[in-house]
Amino acid sequence: MGASQAKQLNSSEPRTQSQDSRDEILKAAMQLFANRGFHETSMSEVAREAQVSKALIFWHFKTKEELFVAVLKRLLEPYFIDFAEEAAMDERAQIEKLVEAYLLFVRDNASSVRFFLAQMLHDERLSESLSDQVLKLYSGYRAMLVELIGRAQQKGICARRTAPESAAAFLLSALNGLLIEYLFMGANAVDPEGAVAMVAEWLFGILPGSSSTEGGGAPAA
Amino acid sequence: MGASQAKQLNSSEPRTQSQDSRDEILKAAMQLFANRGFHETSMSEVAREAQVSKALIFWHFKTKEELFVAVLKRLLEPYFIDFAEEAAMDERAQIEKLVEAYLLFVRDNASSVRFFLAQMLHDERLSESLSDQVLKLYSGYRAMLVELIGRAQQKGICARRTAPESAAAFLLSALNGLLIEYLFMGANAVDPEGAVAMVAEWLFGILPGSSSTEGGGAPAA
DNA sequence: AATCCGGCTAACCTTTCGGTCAATGGCAAC
DNA sequence: GTTGCCATTGACCGAAAGGTTAGCCGGATT
Structure with missing residues (x-):
């Protein structure tokens, strides 16, 4: 049960009472959709949870699907974090x-990550826009990895000599594997620190220690 | 127009006509459940697809859920392949x-793998027995990996000196990552051969060539 | 004061859902 | 032929689904 969503309201916008109810509906729908899924959640339930009449929901959103995509949009918000590349x-x-950011994010947003994954796997039609956005995020992340690995290889601090694209792809696969391991096995099965260390060892050499080390030799057989 | 589809029957069991219809129902339900999911598939649809009356379904299976778990069971059958450890x-x-077996299996059974994954992510309650079985399969596979890696380390042919458990866990994560990559990106994004080579490099050293089996290395995309 | 309109609701509609039931055809045993 | 069981069916049921409609209410506009 992730807490932590307080929608920042711009004091500039006067926030009519209509927006209040709309918000309440979205909040309730978010919870229900995320925990039970689209088809298993009825509009009456949403209405009850939001303490409004069912008709009001249809006044705000033309159809159930429209409500659903609105919920998707809102659930996706925390995903747009910027990985501030600290040049230092x-x-x-x-x-x-x-x-580490990837893994921590997954840990903190496990329930919505699970929801999105299930949704995308299951209902391709309903979540086309969702898939698009997630894919965009994903490839953005991958691009950053590719670039970083490329630079690391040029500087010689990287042990792997595979093409940065392949290395990044493999790395991402490992991360995704950890993700689903986490989703199924729960928190105890995956520790971000250990994974980071393992990845570092794989990419940079045998030293598990701190990142300050320079020039790791190729591990070789 | 009833029976006639060629289902291999064990000559030992006489195969009543009831079993025929039951089979037809299961076949139809399998298709529908796998393509649309549990809640989005109605018993009437199953009946129509199987060309039987809805009531007959309820004669064979007490409830919709019972039909569903029967389908799950049948869909799981191809998962029990035995990796004959060739001692040679x-x-x-x-x-x-x-x-390679893992990846090939995923490729050949992509649709049911996707279905299972979505189902387990989404409906924990409905697929408890499913989760159990999949988990058992999974940990069996992991155990084999752990043992093999351990032996390889003892023999000195393994470059990694991490604990076999950790190595196997990481390896499995990478495989699962490839799995979900495959499920989302499609066949073109993942080539088993390349992945096998990468894993081999990671575990055993830099040589990309495989030891005994022939492997036509396809260039990475 | 009359009007208008955005926000909101109770009641209602149609369709489909999972599930039941009484009735039936076919077939083997007697 | 009759009995009796297995397999099968169409008709039916109450509940719940998504969605609509007519109308209420209260504050701003004229």
């Missing part, structure tokens, strides 16, 4: 930071 | 074979 860090530290 | 191979070849 070297590539290794940046990559480690990126990986 | 060395550990490296065995591990590569195992990894």
